[in-house]
Amino acid sequence: MMSKKVYKGEEIEVYFDAEKCIHSGICVKGMPEVFDLKKRPWVNTVGASADKITAHIDTCPSGALTYKWHTKPSDTETEKE
Numbered sequence: 363m364m365s366k367k368v369y370k371g372e373e374i375e376v377y378f379d380a381e382k383c384i385h386s387g388i389c390v391k392g393m394p395e396v397f398d399l400k401k402r403p404w405v406n407t408v409g410a411s412a413d414k415i416t417a418h419i420d421t422c423p424s425g426a427l428t429y430k431w432h433t434k435p436s437d438t439e440t441e442k443e
């Protein structure tokens with residue numbers, strides 16, 4: 363079963379793992395312009411600035427929501443492994 367979804371945005375990619383979600387509602391209540399279960403896709407990756415979206419994803423208590431930056435906002439060009 364594929365329970366992981368990816369939502370591609372301009373600066374970030376948002377991942378959602380339905381199996382981990384504990385339905386706290388923090389994502390939808392705190393940022394309805396981005397996380398709206400009535401919409402498809404329910405994650406609007408350009409509904410707020412990528413900085414705000416990633417900060418809000420960090421408050422997800424279960425780890426169901428995660429993200430990856432396409433471009434890092436501060437350090438340009440320097441990639442360290």
Ligand code: SF4
Nearest residue numbers: 383384386387389422
């Ligand atoms: S904040 Fe995380 S655990 Fe809570 S409903 Fe959203 S995805 Fe699920």
